[in-house]
Amino acid sequence: MNFEKKSEINIDRSLGDFSYDVDYTFDAGVGLSESTIDYICDVKNDPDWVRSFRKEGYRKFLEKPMPTHWATKDLENIVFENIRYYLSQGSIPKRTWEEVPEDVKKTFERLGIPEQERKYLAGVEAQFDSEAAYSNIKAAVGKQGVIFVGSAEGLREHPEIFRKWFGKVIPSGDNKFSALNSAVFSGGSFIYVPPGVKVAHPLQAYFRINAQNFGQFERTLIIADEGAEVVYMEGCTAPKFETATLHSAVVELVALKGAKIQYITVQNWSSNVFNLVTKRGVAYEDAQIKWIDCNIGSRLTMKYPGVVMKGRRARGEVVSIALAGEGQHQDTGAKMIHAADETSSNIISKSISLGSGRATYRGMVHVPKHLKKCKNNTECDALLINTQSRTDTYPAITVRGQGHSVQHEASVSQINEEQIFYMQQRGLSEAAAMSLAVNGFVNDLVEQFPMEYSIELKRLIDLEMEGSVG
Amino acid sequence: MNTLSIRHLYASIGEKPILEDLNLDIPQGEVHAIMGKNGSGKSTLAKVIAGHPDYTVTSGDVLLHGESILGMDPQVRARLGFFLAFQYPMEIPGVTIANFIRAALQARLPEGEELEATDYYAELYAKMDTLGIPRSFTARSVNVGFSGGEKKRCEILQMMMLKPRCALLDETDSGLDIDALKVVASGVNALRSSEIGMLVITHYQRLLDYIVPDRVHVMAAGKIVLSGEKDLALKLEAKGYDWVSA
Numbered sequence: 271m272n273f274e275k276k277s278e279i280n281i282d283r284s285l286g287d288f289s290y291d292v293d294y295t296f297d298a299g300v301g302l303s304e305s306t307i308d309y310i311c312d313v314k315n316d317p318d319w320v321r322s323f324r325k326e327g328y329r330k331f332l333e334k335p336m337p338t339h340w341a342t343k344d345l346e347n348i349v350f351e352n353i354r355y356y357l358s359q360g361s362i363p364k365r366t367w368e369e370v371p372e373d374v375k376k377t378f379e380r381l382g383i384p385e386q387e388r389k390y391l392a393g394v395e396a397q398f399d400s401e402a403a404y405s406n407i408k409a410a411v412g413k414q415g416v417i418f419v420g421s422a423e424g425l426r427e428h429p430e431i432f433r434k435w436f437g438k439v440i441p442s443g444d445n446k447f448s449a450l451n452s453a454v455f456s457g458g459s460f461i462y463v464p465p466g467v468k469v470a471h472p473l474q475a476y477f478r479i480n481a482q483n484f485g486q487f488e489r490t491l492i493i494a495d496e497g498a499e500v501v502y503m504e505g506c507t508a509p510k511f512e513t514a515t516l517h518s519a520v521v522e523l524v525a526l527k528g529a530k531i532q533y534i535t536v537q538n539w540s541s542n543v544f545n546l547v548t549k550r551g552v553a554y555e556d557a558q559i560k561w562i563d564c565n566i567g568s569r570l571t572m573k574y575p576g577v578v579m580k581g582r583r584a585r586g587e588v589v590s591i592a593l594a595g596e597g598q599h600q601d602t603g604a605k606m607i608h609a610a611d612e613t614s615s616n617i618i619s620k621s622i623s624l625g626s627g628r629a630t631y632r633g634m635v636h637v638p639k640h641l642k643k644c645k646n647n648t649e650c651d652a653l654l655i656n657t658q659s660r661t662d663t664y665p666a667i668t669v670r671g672q673g674h675s676v677q678h679e680a681s682v683s684q685i686n687e688e689q690i691f692y693m694q695q696r697g698l699s700e701a702a703a704m705s706l707a708v709n710g711f712v713n714d715l716v717e718q719f720p721m722e723y724s725i726e727l728k729r730l731i732d733l734e735m736e737g738s739v740g
Numbered sequence: 741m742n743t744l745s746i747r748h749l750y751a752s753i754g755e756k757p758i759l760e761d762l763n764l765d766i767p768q769g770e771v772h773a774i775m776g777k778n779g780s781g782k783s784t785l786a787k788v789i790a791g792h793p794d795y796t797v798t799s800g801d802v803l804l805h806g807e808s809i810l811g812m813d814p815q816v817r818a819r820l821g822f823f824l825a826f827q828y829p830m831e832i833p834g835v836t837i838a839n840f841i842r843a844a845l846q847a848r849l850p851e852g853e854e855l856e857a858t859d860y861y862a863e864l865y866a867k868m869d870t871l872g873i874p875r876s877f878t879a880r881s882v883n884v885g886f887s888g889g890e891k892k893r894c895e896i897l898q899m900m901m902l903k904p905r906c907a908l909l910d911e912t913d914s915g916l917d918i919d920a921l922k923v924v925a926s927g928v929n930a931l932r933s934s935e936i937g938m939l940v941i942t943h944y945q946r947l948l949d950y951i952v953p954d955r956v957h958v959m960a961a962g963k964i965v966l967s968g969e970k971d972l973a974l975k976l977e978a979k980g981y982d983w984v985s986a
């Protein structure tokens with residue numbers, strides 16, 4: 271059997287591949303300069319400290335080289351002068367779908383967001399290009415003191431909490447793209463969960479890019495106070511344009527003593543999107559942070575969610591699924607920084623490469639010498655679906671000192687044509703057989719997703735396999 | 741009507757011919773057995789009928805209920821009612837037996853029609869009970885970590901669920917203890933009817949005490965060299981294969 275033969279066929283992204291003409295009231299134009307940043311500050315009515323934070327971010331962005339010495343050369347194809355850095359119809363999100371302008375609302379309706387909100391979410395923020403068009407939290411959740419607003423409202427209305435943590439988990443100069451985000455950030459969520467409050471249903475953000483050669487730079491900050499628990503999910507899509515689109519978010523999580531944060535991403539950007547995202551959390555004593563990260567779309571994704579385990583017995587987890595189809599490069603991984611005794615981390619990464627797709631795993635696990643009884647478990651499994659596929663694993667595990675427990679396992683496997691034949695003999699088409707095998711490969715991880723997301727994920731894998739065998 | 745009809749079949753793998761002028765008819769409602777030395781081409785015949793892409797049919801024909809199936813993809817042949825119990829069933833990590841059989845049944849339904857889950861599970865459990873497969877197996881990945889005997893029972897389970905019109909069992913008895921052999925045989929016998937034709941490949945006449953064949957064929961060097969009644973199997977067991985070629 272030859273899986274390559276028909277893999278030219280374009281993958282069906284029908285669900286997200288559409289765009290509507292929208293009149294933008296605010297448009298920072300093309301390219302990036304100090305005046306672009308001033309424009310954004312003016313539109314958003316930023317306080318002075320934010321303006322200087324942005325300017326500093328911009329300086330660092332200019333200073334920092336592209337990380338092409340270790341990362342892919344494809345980064346050089348991002349033309350920063352061609353990107354539009356801010357587009358919106360206004361910076362105040364609506365609280366009801368009725369108030370959302372029709373041209374934007376129909377996008378989210380088509381993506382099924384209001385329906386999902388009614389069914390199983392505690393709150394939703396729907397971002398359209400640079401700003402949230404809609405943001406609302408169920409009344410019962412709001413009554414518990416939970417704050418769920420856009421980043422702009424967070425910094426204006428809740429400065430005492432916001433400023434304490436903003437830019438602290440990920441300093442603006444962390445990398446070139448976190449610096450860029452710091453300069454031009456707009457949108458994203460600010461969440462605060464008061465001590466002991468356990469938010470029963472997930473909060474969700476949906477990020478939608480509608481415009482061409484646009485850059486989306488949302489900024490999310492989630493703080494779970496002592497003993498609090500919250501699950502946050504994000505989804506994202508964009509239409510497929512000929513020109514490159516940039517998505518460069520910064521997400522900071524803070525889990526105070528005994529808190530639990532779960533952050534779930536199902537990324538299905540169109541194949542012209544550069545998705546360069548910095549995500550990191552700090553977990554204090556007995557706190558847990560878990561990133562569940564699923565990358566299916568984009569042209570290039572570079573994303574290594576991290577957890578800094580700052581308090582005793584803190585736990586960090588990254589569960590990641592990457593699917594690299596034709597022409598895609600999923601460069602993903604995890605960073606686990608152990609900074610207290612008895613902290614434990616777990617990384618499980620599964621990647622699937624097909625056609626010319628390429629999956630890279632980069633892991634960093636750091637346990638310094640003075641700590642006691644830390645644990646790390648790393649498993650990375652790669653599945654290759656034809657001979658052109660490529661997978662690389664760069665696990666960097668530095669563990670100093672004694673009495674730690676570290677486990678690392680890696681595997682590379684291929685879908686074997688005898689398996690496909692066996693399934694075909696039972697009546698499954700080649701594409702269905704491939705889907706089943708691929709779903710089987712990621713099954714144990716998909717089970718950790720909330721039901722609605724795991725169904726969506728299965729659907730996306732099916733589409734991808736149909737595309738790959740024709 | 742013949743369930744399966746094989747006419748002057750020649751098949752090779754790469755440049756190497758394996759089946760040479762093989763002829764065989766299985767009338768509807770009959771069970772035939774094929775015996776033959778290791779490497780005589782029995783499994784090759786099974787895979788050629790199933791449509792394995794590695795084998796090239798150079799001439800001849802295979803008819804399923806009178807219809808030539810040689811140009812068809814394996815899944816099309818399967819949906820027409822052909823089932824192969826593999827000599828070496830494949831492992832499919834992460835795919836549970838329940839989901840696998842369900843997907844196979846679903847694939848036979850017209851577009852837009854959904855398999856009824858409650859009925860499906862009721863039937864699955866009932867058949868597992870008959871075959872002595874613990875119900876906990878529904879949640880296990882297909883063949884992963886199964887013992888040899890468990891794999892064979894699982895093949896029979898799939899056969900019973902998919903209800904083929906033509907079934908070919910390739911050494912389903914190998915590696916089975918006597919109890920398992922009886923269970924498997926009862927599964928096969930339960931399926932036996934005037935509607936279906938079956939071909940059973942085996943090395944042991946013992947199986948044929950439980951699945952009594954209408955005809956026994958001996959295969960050597962890629963063709964059927966001798967055919968007879970059930971007692972042919974006894975003779976073979978007593979005298980060995982050299983007696984046939986002599």
Ligand SMILES: Nc1ncnc2c1ncn2[C@@H]1O[C@H](COP(=O)(O)OP(=O)(O)OP(=O)(O)O)[C@@H](O)[C@H]1O
Pocket residue numbers: 753756758776777778779780781782783784785794827
């Ligand atoms: N993929 C292959 N490449 C090369 N030779 C093959 C291949 N598959 C089968 N053969 C050869 O074809 C011949 C027939 O093999 P086959 O598996 O059909 O035998 P069999 O009768 O089923 O034997 P057994 O009783 O051991 O199961 C053998 O000589 C075998 O080595």
Ligand SMILES: [Mg+2]
Pocket residue numbers: 782783784827910911
């Ligand atoms: Mg064989």
